[in-house]
Amino acid sequence: MSRYEELKEKTHKLGELSPGTIQERWLTCGNPDCRCARGERHGPYYYFAYPDRKTGKTAQISIPEDVVAGLKARIKNYEKFREELWELVEIEAERMRKGE
Template sequence: MMTDDRGGLTEALGDTIGAGTEIATVRRLLHQSNELINNIAALTDKRAELNPLPGSLRKRHLRCGKRSCRCRSGALHGPYYYFEPSRQHGKWRYVPKERLSEVRQGIADWKKQREIDEMLQACAAELDAALKALRQGVELLVQPPE
């Protein structure tokens, strides 16, 4: 930050015109808005890296139907994994073992995406408030109340 003597001049003149505090307010709001914009940019980048899979993993043990099979006496086959989509009436889909970690990662990403979305909404609301205050601050700066 460069120093100049405008602050000193304002102090010397006193705060009669109020410009010193208005400038400080505008600077503070600009700083706050910049921080929020940076947060939103970082969250958006993080969100873009995700491969969300909306749904959950279900585990099943099954009986095959062969008369002589051990599963008849209770030793069921499995576990078999299925993916249940989160949308209503989504059909379960069988997940082969070699794709299990991929599906788990997708479900974790989906959860992470929802967390990021909540943070994005909070940041956007804060930015909205900061920008409104900034506009008022600028208006007061250029047109001080009489």
């Protein structure tokens, strides 16, 4: 099996994909009597930042801690997919240059 065919097969087996990143934040509430006013911030709170196709900008949503692990796996799958997709493009371009 050629590297091209191998990569095509692998991309189908990656599973669920999510483009974006997870951000962990520690926040202050603004209450002067709260512990966060003394430096002990609240959190962590998790946010998923992703590309918004409608605006072309980065959008973000708050996510519960219990979905973070699964989302990290989907983000990792997406990163692998992108790397392998670019390798496929490079192989295909090289084949075209050679007239294959």
